[in-house]
Amino acid sequence: MLLKARYVLPISADIIVDGGVVVRDGAIADVGPFNVVRLRNPEEEVVDYGTAALMPGLVDVHTHLEYSVMRGFSPDLPYVRWVFEMLRQAAKMDPNDWYDSAILGGLEALSNGITCIGDITARKEMAKATSELGLRAVLYREVGAMDKRRVGYAMNQAARDIADWAELYASDLLHIGIAPAPVFLCHPLVYSKVAAFARDEGLPVAMRLAGSREEVNFVRYGSSPLAVDTMNDRGGYVELPPWLPTGASPIRYALNWGAFEADHVLVIHAIHIDEDDLRKMREYQVAVGVCPRCSAQLGMGVASIEELVRSGLAVGVGTDSPAAVDSIDVFRELAIGMLLQRATHSHEFTDAKMMLRLATEGGARALGLEDSIGTLDVGKRADIIAVDLSVAGQTPLLNIESTIVNTCTGNDVLMTMVDGAVLYEKSQWHVDVEVARNIVRIIEIRNKLRM
Numbered sequence: 001m002l003l004k005a006r007y008v009l010p011i012s013a014d015i016i017v018d019g020g021v022v023v024r025d026g027a028i029a030d031v032g033p034f035n036v037v038r039l040r041n042p043e044e045e046v047v048d049y050g051t052a053a054l055m056p057g058l059v060d061v062h063t064h065l066e067y068s069v070m071r072g073f074s075p076d077l078p079y080v081r082w083v084f085e086m087l088r089q090a091a092k093m094d095p096n097d098w099y100d101s102a103i104l105g106g107l108e109a110l111s112n113g114i115t116c117i118g119d120i121t122a123r124k125e126m127a128k129a130t131s132e133l134g135l136r137a138v139l140y141r142e143v144g145a146m147d148k149r150r151v152g153y154a155m156n157q158a159a160r161d162i163a164d165w166a167e168l169y170a171s172d173l174l175h176i177g178i179a180p181a182p183v184f185l186c187h188p189l190v191y192s193k194v195a196a197f198a199r200d201e202g203l204p205v206a207m208r209l210a211g212s213r214e215e216v217n218f219v220r221y222g223s224s225p226l227a228v229d230t231m232n233d234r235g236g237y238v239e240l241p242p243w244l245p246t247g248a249s250p251i252r253y254a255l256n257w258g259a260f261e262a263d264h265v266l267v268i269h270a271i272h273i274d275e276d277d278l279r280k281m282r283e284y285q286v287a288v289g290v291c292p293r294c295s296a297q298l299g300m301g302v303a304s305i306e307e308l309v310r311s312g313l314a315v316g317v318g319t320d321s322p323a324a325v326d327s328i329d330v331f332r333e334l335a336i337g338m339l340l341q342r343a344t345h346s347h348e349f350t351d352a353k354m355m356l357r358l359a360t361e362g363g364a365r366a367l368g369l370e371d372s373i374g375t376l377d378v379g380k381r382a383d384i385i386a387v388d389l390s391v392a393g394q395t396p397l398l399n400i401e402s403t404i405v406n407t408c409t410g411n412d413v414l415m416t417m418v419d420g421a422v423l424y425e426k427s428q429w430h431v432d433v434e435v436a437r438n439i440v441r442i443i444e445i446r447n448k449l450r451m
């Protein structure tokens with residue numbers, strides 16, 4: 001198949017005007033000016049997307065697709081109150097509900113040009129959903145235990161799940177990792193155990209750190225709503241001794257407990273970090289995932305994207321919980337993320353080209369998949385999207401990168417291809433799930449949760 005469009009954005013090289021990309025056996029076989037590529041591949045069938053951009057599929061480094069059904073339930077709650085409201089809703093969900101909710105999120109991700117996700121979950125339904133949809137994924141099995149006596153048990157459960165998922169849903173598209181629960185739901189011993197397990201098994205690790213002021217105050221001073229709410233019966237930990245302040249930043253705290261001792265660590269958020277934290281992150285070569293829209297929506301803060309990138313860290317973009325943001329849309333993250341950077345870090349003036357790089361190549365590096373995805377280079381897997389640039393609000397087309405970041409949303413995605421398979425095109429999904437049945441189920445679940 002020879003894909004043709006007015007613009008091809010390889011990300012690893014300059015934009016090609018009137019470009020072509022050949023996809024063969026699930027991989028990218030040729031990229032260049034259409035006329036040249038056509039001559040080299042005369043037998044390939046041409047698919048022309050017109051005034052559009054062909055670019056690498058978007059990598060969403062941090063999400064929780066199984067929470068998609070809870071969209072819009074709590075639009076005006078700040079972070080800590082929102083977290084506990086979500087935990088309350090989650091208690092009403094059964095395994096089938098989690099599966100259908102994950103499918104809902106996966107369908108939306110595909111229609112919005114997302115070809116690869118990094119998802120933190122403790123449920124096999126998430127692995128089932130991504131494998132049925134054909135979405136590329138790194139699923140980080142979450143491990144949480146606030147009670148020290150339960151850490152061993154929680155680790156054993158996680159190890160068993162990881163082995164099960166790998167066996168049940170084995171595929172080149174599915175990668176499994178491990179993730180400690182958020183700081184306020186996680187005994188520090190979990191950090192050392194997770195890192196040691198990941199190193200032994202060769203697994204990537206993801207962890208949420210330094211995401212909110214409340215988390216910083218909880219770790220450092222033991223004094224935030226988190227200290228009250230996780231330690232009472234709402235958090236289910238009434239028998240625990242009181243949380244003791246550590247005097248450390250969240251990054252330092254996790255580091256002190258050996259959290260960064262694994263080979264591939266992805267830190268999600270990294271909003272409230274100081275120079276010492278950044279130095280340590282650089283020393284351990286951790287990757288970072290930023291979620292600009294969700295962090296703004298819940299009042300968590302603004303990560304210093306420029307500073308993280310300039311430190312040489314691999315940085316990717318995540319949409320985070322679909323229960324918080326109103327769409328699983330990386331394009332919206334890029335627009336909001338860029339504007340927030342310019343508003344708060346004007347001396348570093350972030351540009352659209354860098355934002356697009358974060359959503360593709362940066363995301364691939366953050367998930368440890370840069371050898372197979374993230375750019376349109378010959379030999380990489382064919383995770384490719386076509387984005388429409390023909391509508392009135394995008395004319396005249398002068399700077400392609402800024403047009404994409406400033407004017408595109410998921411609605412402009414014409415086609416989404418994962419590993420050479422077209423999974424979404426012309427408003428239709430080509431996946432092994434029944435979309436109509438999923439919609440009926442989502443209405444049922446939402447009615448149940450509202451009660």
Ligand SMILES: [Zn+2]
Nearest residue numbers: 062064320321
């Ligand atoms: Zn999250």
